[in-house]
Amino acid sequence: MSESGSRSNGSQHPGLANLMVDFNQMQAFMEDPLVIVEGSGVRLTDVEGRSFIDGIAGIAAMQFGHGNRPIIEAMQAQLERVALTLPIYATNQPAMELADRLIDVFPPEFTTVKFVSGGSEANETAMKMARQYHKQTGNPGKYKVISRYFSYHGATLGALAATVGAARKAKYEPLPTGFLKVHPPDCYHCPFKLTYPDCGVLCAEIVDDVIRSEGPETVAAFIAEPVIMSAEAFVVPPPEYFKILREICDRHNVVLIYDEIITGFGRLGELFGADVYGAYPDIMTVGKGISGGYAPLAAAIIRGRISETFLGERDAGVHFNAGHTYSGNPVACAAGLAALEQVTGGAVLDNCRRQSKRLRGHLEDMADRYEVVGRVDGHGLLLGAEFVADRSTRASFPNNRPFGRAVGAEARRRGLIGRAGDHVWVFAPPLTSTDDEIDEMAAILDASIAETLETYEWPA
Numbered sequence: 463m464s465e466s467g468s469r470s471n472g473s474q475h476p477g478l479a480n481l482m483v484d485f486n487q488m489q490a491f492m493e494d495p496l497v498i499v500e501g502s503g504v505r506l507t508d509v510e511g512r513s514f515i516d517g518i519a520g521i522a523a524m525q526f527g528h529g530n531r532p533i534i535e536a537m538q539a540q541l542e543r544v545a546l547t548l549p550i551y552a553t554n555q556p557a558m559e560l561a562d563r564l565i566d567v568f569p570p571e572f573t574t575v576k577f578v579s580g581g582s583e584a585n586e587t588a589m590k591m592a593r594q595y596h597k598q599t600g601n602p603g604k605y606k607v608i609s610r611y612f613s614y615h616g617a618t619l620g621a622l623a624a625t626v627g628a629a630r631k632a633k634y635e636p637l638p639t640g641f642l643k644v645h646p647p648d649c650y651h652c653p654f655k656l657t658y659p660d661c662g663v664l665c666a667e668i669v670d671d672v673i674r675s676e677g678p679e680t681v682a683a684f685i686a687e688p689v690i691m692s693a694e695a696f697v698v699p700p701p702e703y704f705k706i707l708r709e710i711c712d713r714h715n716v717v718l719i720y721d722e723i724i725t726g727f728g729r730l731g732e733l734f735g736a737d738v739y740g741a742y743p744d745i746m747t748v749g750k751g752i753s754g755g756y757a758p759l760a761a762a763i764i765r766g767r768i769s770e771t772f773l774g775e776r777d778a779g780v781h782f783n784a785g786h787t788y789s790g791n792p793v794a795c796a797a798g799l800a801a802l803e804q805v806t807g808g809a810v811l812d813n814c815r816r817q818s819k820r821l822r823g824h825l826e827d828m829a830d831r832y833e834v835v836g837r838v839d840g841h842g843l844l845l846g847a848e849f850v851a852d853r854s855t856r857a858s859f860p861n862n863r864p865f866g867r868a869v870g871a872e873a874r875r876r877g878l879i880g881r882a883g884d885h886v887w888v889f890a891p892p893l894t895s896t897d898d899e900i901d902e903m904a905a906i907l908d909a910s911i912a913e914t915l916e917t918y919e920w921p922a
């Protein structure tokens with residue numbers, strides 16, 4: 463303990479004063495802590511016995527809810543066998559089996575899986591791999607990575623450099639160089655003040671200009687989430703957006719990376735966002751739902767034309783440099799196998815699509831009744847609403863009085879947890895949620911908006 467530090471704040475929760483909880487101001491968190499002790503299906507119970515509906519599936523990860531027996535049992539069985547298998551000298555059966563099954567659900571051009579333990583690490587891996595691929599194929603000057611404003615690719619330095627949001631980044635600058643940003647395909651707040659489809663999907667077409675202006679011989683990769691869901695924004699692209707990006711990346715030999723950390727494994731009602739948009743990347747990063755949220759597991763899934771350049775004879779020196787301790791961890795991969803079996807079984811995706819319609823119906827009904835719900839959008843069970851102070855101008859509420867945060871606080875008081883940003887609310891519940899559970903989540907959000915409208919202090 464440092465002289466100025468404190469081992470306890472006298473809290474009734476020992477250890478709380480010694481913790482940092484991500485994205486939380488700890489002094490405030492300690493005053494009203496949420497300490498979860500149990501979960502079952504869509505429900506969580508905290509240490510005080512309060513019950514919450516998990517409308518965000520952990521953090522868009524618990525595809526089958528809490529307490530999923532097949533995953534728990536697969537992990538337990540693997541723990542009994544072996545828990546860590548010499549990650550830089552050996553591999554293990556669950557890792558091989560999961561790689562094999564993952565490749566089975568991808569188009570045949572995808573051949574190779576690189577496991578890691580989290581989404582940020584997967585994106586770091588993909589971006590490093592893109593640079594190395596170009597170096598190993600005669601284009602050593604290709605190093606720049608393009609991403610989109612409002613995107614979130616993770617918290618580690620490289621992933622953060624591709625992420626946007628001054629508030630998140632400023633404290634860690636200077637960040638790695640070689641990262642460029644373009645405007646996202648946000649039709650509701652079009653950065654070019656155009657209207658779809660007359661706009662000609664300029665937000666995608668302009669990427670060609672950006673690459674030409676930068677010099678295609680300097681651009682390594684373009685990284686994009688199929689749907690952007692961050693605390694600042696909720697962006698669903700027009701249907702042809704990714705097809706256009708695919709063509710542009712092919713034209714300039716730029717590695718197209720999809721960050722499907724959130725959108726993968728059924729979240730959008732198809733197995734991957736790439737299936738929804740009908741255009742596949744060169745490298746897809748996946749995390750969260752890959753293990754149903756039960757184990758720190760993520761991966762980069764790679765096209766053969768890229769991964770084959772990493773094969774090489776013993777002294778070729780073209781291997782990928784990483785060496786993460788938990789890469790391909792057998793217990794995490796056992797969870798992944800049990801999760802993949804469930805999500806590819808058919809019933810989960812069917813339910814996701816059905817509940818998506820149900821939930822969207824509820825949200826659209828709220829938009830009909832509440833002027834502040836300016837927009838409802840999303841795919842599958844990644845559905846959100848944007849709050850606006852003025853529907854005609856689509857103007858946001860002031861940042862110092864964010865309506866979305868107020869709704870989030872009210873919903874939590876009423877026992878519902880969702881992704882509440884300053885101006886957006888996003889649902890990403892378990893894909894196995896039932897009709898009643900979806901109705902209950904929507905009813906609580908509805909009541910929370912109504913209550914917030916009663917208490918919100920509008921700017922003069």
Ligand SMILES: Cc1ncc(COP(=O)(O)O)c(C=O)c1O
Pocket residue numbers: 521580581582583585614615616617687721722723724749750
């Ligand atoms: C789209 C996206 N990419 C990357 C990440 C980072 O993943 P992780 O938190 O597992 O490092 C997240 C996390 O929320 C995400 O939503």
